[in-house]
Amino acid sequence: MSKGGFRLGEEMKPELFRPGFRLTPGDTIFIALVGIGSAAMWPYDAKLAGLLVLPCVQFFLYCNVFRIRRAPELIWAAAYLAVAGWAYAVDAPLWIPTTSLLILGGILIAVEMTHRSYHGVFWQRINPALPEWYAAQHSDL
Numbered sequence: 276m277s278k279g280g281f282r283l284g285e286e287m288k289p290e291l292f293r294p295g296f297r298l299t300p301g302d303t304i305f306i307a308l309v310g311i312g313s314a315a316m317w318p319y320d321a322k323l324a325g326l327l328v329l330p331c332v333q334f335f336l337y338c339n340v341f342r343i344r345r346a347p348e349l350i351w352a353a354a355y356l357a358v359a360g361w362a363y364a365v366d367a368p369l370w371i372p373t374t375s376l377l378i379l380g381g382i383l384i385a386v387e388m389t390h391r392s393y394h395g396v397f398w399q400r401i402n403p404a405l406p407e408w409y410a411a412q413h414s415d416l
Contacts, residue, residue: 292409294394297339306335325369326359333380341395343387354379 309331316324333351337343355376362372387393392412393402402408 294398296396322369330355341384347383
């Protein structure tokens, strides 16, 4: 074993290699607060409530379910700011930004699932070479 690393035949240290779905207590609290906040805001401004929930749902998918890299997250965030800002400014129906941003999110997730570092849900089936890739990337640990 090299400095804190691992060989493929050994048990991987959980703090080093934990692919797949994850949900922390902090995530759970944040999701509950977003749900409560958006439900409370809905009677006053349904569009704003919806536009505030959308990035929270999307980033939950990105960070906890599909675990995508930072660049696609930032692409989606920039698109969200542009589309949500436009939709709110021109009073567009909520389905327009929601649909367009969900389509973009789906495309980004699909592309990310083809990357050799993909470590989200179903990684064993989609990216069975992940442990080898991870070991090569973290051999200096």
